[in-house]
Amino acid sequence: MSLSPRMAVFTLAATLAYLALAAAGEGGLAAFLAHGALIALALVTLALGAAAQFTKGNLSAGVREDRANRWVIVVFAAIGLALGYLPALCDRAGFLVVGGEALRWTGVALYAAGGALRLAPVFALGGRFSGLVAIQAGHRLVTDGLYRFVRNPSYLGLLISSLGWALAFRSLVGVALTALLAPPLIARIRAEEALLAATFGDEYAAYRARSWRLVPGLY
Numbered sequence: 749m750s751l752s753p754r755m756a757v758f759t760l761a762a763t764l765a766y767l768a769l770a771a772a773g774e775g776g777l778a779a780f781l782a783h784g785a786l787i788a789l790a791l792v793t794l795a796l797g798a799a800a801q802f803t804k805g806n807l808s809a810g811v812r813e814d815r816a817n818r819w820v821i822v823v824f825a826a827i828g829l830a831l832g833y834l835p836a837l838c839d840r841a842g843f844l845v846v847g848g849e850a851l852r853w854t855g856v857a858l859y860a861a862g863g864a865l866r867l868a869p870v871f872a873l874g875g876r877f878s879g880l881v882a883i884q885a886g887h888r889l890v891t892d893g894l895y896r897f898v899r900n901p902s903y904l905g906l907l908i909s910s911l912g913w914a915l916a917f918r919s920l921v922g923v924a925l926t927a928l929l930a931p932p933l934i935a936r937i938r939a940e941e942a943l944l945a946a947t948f949g950d951e952y953a954a955y956r957a958r959s960w961r962l963v964p965g966l967y
Contacts, residue, residue, distance in 0.1 A: 750801060767793055770832055770835075786852070788853075788856045802871075803877070808878050810884035810885060811885050812883040820933075851918050860912070868893075872894070889944070895959070897964045899960065910922075
């Protein structure tokens, strides 16, 4: 089980580019590597990128897609690029930063935990995991494992890892950018829920009734 060659190259390039953005924001590779927590952040990023190579995540439109939701991808990309660069830049400039090394390491821990939570559903869904809001051939509901408690564990992982990344740079700007992920994320969740409800009917309605949308016990 692994990514297609095209997706593998894209994932590798995106991982390295993201680290390059952060290093540039910090003022160069030497400045970035001057912080032990940021070295750990880079190692976690590389490990997550390597693990992603063994998934079957894709951008397939499958047999049915909600094309109207594609705008979310553009917004995610814009916020993601800003998250890659601005927290590091603010860290270097001392602009809207809080805490010290302990906060950096807390951020690294959150980033690692969120990244693992982001990837676990990709492994669980295999080829049914698409970056688009789409139903794949042979699609079926997965309601066990992480999905037993929350319907969108990968999105929860995205929020946690983004917050962790921001805190690794002690950046309030990064925290604000993480908060900006919420509106398009909720729009995407609602689009997915509508498509799943139309496809699986009562089965999905029953699953929704016994699970949480994003945060167990809260939402």
